Amino acid sequence: MSRNILPASLAASCTSFTRPSSSGPSPAAAQWQPVKVKKLTGSACEYCRKRRRKCNGEQPCPLCVDNNQECIYEVTKTETQGQAVKRKHAQMQQDHDELKSLFAILATGSNQKTLEIHNRIRSGQSPGLILQQLKHGDILIQSRLNSERHVRHVLLSSLMQTNASFDDLVDFIGLTVARDPSAQVPTAALLRQLRGQQTDLKGLRSLLGYAQPASTQRRIAISDLLSDQGGPASESGSSRSESLEMENSKRSSEPPYRLPAKPWTTLTDDDDLVTHLVSLYMEWVNPFFRPLEEDLFVAAMQAGDLTSEYCSPFLVNSILAYACLYSEREGAFFQPDDYLTRGQQFHDEAFRLWQLEEGRATLTNLQALAIMYPGCILRGKDKLGVSTCAVITQLCRDVPKTLPTSSPSRIPTSEDMLDYQRARKVASWAAFACDMATANTILQPASNTKCKDDLPTAAELMISPSRVWTGYPHHNKDDLLDTSALWVAHCRLTQLSWKAQRLLYASDRSDPLFPVRVEALTEEMNGWKRALPACLHFQGRLPAPVYDLHSCYAAVIIALYSLFQPIGATQSSPTSESSPIQEIHSPETTLQETIRQGKEANTRALFARVMRDRAIATAQEMAVKMGNFRHHYGLKIIPPYFVQANGVVCFTLLQDLSNPASAAAFKEAFRCLLGAGMQFLWARGMARMLHLTAQNTGIQLPKAIETMLEAVADTAWKKSDTEMLSSCWPNYAIAKDAKVGESVMMEDLIKKWERVALNEEEGRGKR
Structure with missing residues (x-):
């Protein structure tokens, strides 16, 4: 194959970077141009290599573009095939070493660390990034756990979960944690020893090295303000049986059976x-x-x-x-x-x-x-x-x-x-x-x-309806719990709940017969309560699941009572020397009896007032049960309907705080709600919305509550909680007064009010 070769002198002139003369190139230069050398690539892309086609090394290459293929190179543009092999081998060795190191940590690390690694793997993090974060993360986590702010948070959370009353809690925080600059603060490691144990103020005082207070005059309990409560008060007396009960509750019980982790979950083999x-x-x-x-x-x-x-x-x-x-x-x-x-x-x-x-x-x-x-x-x-x-x-x-038959060979x-x-x-x-x-x-x-009308019967349920309720893991109890009676009562209450919600939200409230239907359902629900078996009636101490039954009833009946008129439409006038409870109609009082006793000519207005009084009386009664639960079981484990009832009771009593009985009941319900808020975002949001509702409607909360909220401000609610919340739980205090299109949901109201408060604060700062 022949090719043109330029003379040495002409070749030198052609390769020099001199500006061409205005007269243009010489004829020889025009005739003899250097040949363009094709650009070579170190390696073809995967698509071209498999088809043995020429590849220009571009990204993407023309062939991949024409065939709508992803253009992938095993090597980079600046390396050869041999260099690419070496690079891939080094990367594989690094990946192998990282996986080996991660496996070693998983095999020898604590449950907490292995769980953290697993969570990061599931979130898509690479082994190298996880190892890098773990290298520095342990120091950061330990520093956070031992920081004074975190220790304070753990301590206040532990305090709120105790079985202490609101007043005792306020005194403890006010005299020690919140105001005493010389108060000893335990390490986070010491406080974490409280996990899995039912705590009380006596144990916390010993942990912190505080002297036990001298016996003081007994405060007035909620039951002193309310009458006809069928059992001992939540804070009344200190009998020998109660002391023995508290001692028993401090001893952890054993689980009732052993169960395997595999093959049911891949997240743990513990x-x-x-x-x-x-x-x-x-x-x-x-x-x-x-x-x-x-x-x-x-x-x-x-x-x-x-x-x-x-x-x-x-x-x-x-x-x-x-x-x-x-x-x-x-x-x-x-x-x-x-x-x-x-x-x-x-x-x-x-x-x-x-x-x-x-x-x-x-x-x-x-x-x-x-x-x-x-x-x-x-x-x-x-x-x-x-x-x-x-x-x-x-x-x-x-x-x-x-x-269903799992296999043809197995006939049920x-x-x-x-x-x-x-x-x-x-x-x-x-x-x-x-x-x-x-x-x-x-x-x-x-x-x-x-x-639903196929109400279950005890005969359809377990042959042995009664079981021992131990209170695992915080208590050593041997309470008999009739699970069949509890479930049948719950199902019957659920039927009544269906009737209530159809009456409340799917019927015409302007119908003249509407109050009659409400009164008939009210009597039916009161009949359900009176017909409960003796083992399910409220008394000094019940197995914890039974409290959920009473909480469910209270939430439904209060909604039924308060449907006709907002609870806060008018405030109760303070009573003089008479007991506040005497001003409130009993929940069992029928409308006909009230009309005969009353002097109001407007029956509908009287009906609204009676319903409002019944709602308040029921809320006060439920607050006693809440105090009873808190006293016996603390607030580490709280049944789900108990939290719902807490919120309903607090919003029901919010605008009746001038009544001493309502104020005392509100303190107890809010105390339990704050304790639940240490663990559940839903309860935390309720407490926050109550506080903001009071601020935005001019309601003055009891001083003890304001003191407590100030002391636990950083623990009871954080700015990040606002973003985490995704709630449609309504604000019962303003739901019926809301305008068309106005949201009364917890999430929307909290974000709106906090945004308004922030704008007002910024406005004051600019002045």
């Missing part, structure tokens, strides 16, 4: 943790809420049978997510010492598993969603809870009513069929209860337009 969490749920939640039958679920979980009709990974992870809200073990925390994030890892895993189910209508899916529903609400995500409830309602209609026996029908019926009533809870909470009609 059988002790899984046993602890499931036992928590079975003791404190399932007896009242009862989405699943304990005997069938436990047997299936212990067997590890993934084909069982009574247990599934989705169901187990939903239980673990909920139970973490009540646990203080390290494995329950998603972020160290952050109570609001407890169980988030299991919560996310449960929803991931639900997506994989693709909406299959099975018994375990229905049960799992019914458990996820209250968990979403307590986490301050009740918008998610409401949408979940809609799915529950639809799924309940599609779940098979007879036992008559006993198997009865077990499935029992579990199916209980789960369907739990789904119905979720719908009623949503309707009564957000003040809207329920999805079910027909009332």
